[in-house]
Amino acid sequence: MITLDVGTLRTQNDEFRRLIEKHQWSGLTPLKSSGVCPECCGSSRHGHRPGCAIAAALDALDDDE
Ligand SMILES: [Zn+2]
Numbered sequence: 001m002i003t004l005d006v007g008t009l010r011t012q013n014d015e016f017r018r019l020i021e022k023h024q025w026s027g028l029t030p031l032k033s034s035g036v037c038p039e040c041c042g043s044s045r046h047g048h049r050p051g052c053a054i055a056a057a058l059d060a061l062d063d064d065e
Contacts, residue, residue: 017061024054 004012025035025044035044040052048055 013061017058020054020058020061024048024058 024037024039027036027038027041029036033043036042037044037048037052037054039054040049042049042052
């Protein structure tokens, strides 16, 4: 059985959020584009498309605070 204290979970949560926020617009784009989501192809300017798993993951992580 795995036991993790709250502090450990919070640290992991912060790390996941940092990684997702860093990479959420890392999809392939033309050179001067501001970036797209690799999951839903939504642009960073207009946001994620409905149902995007990355947006959902960020929302779930944000709920912790
Ligand atoms: Zn997305």
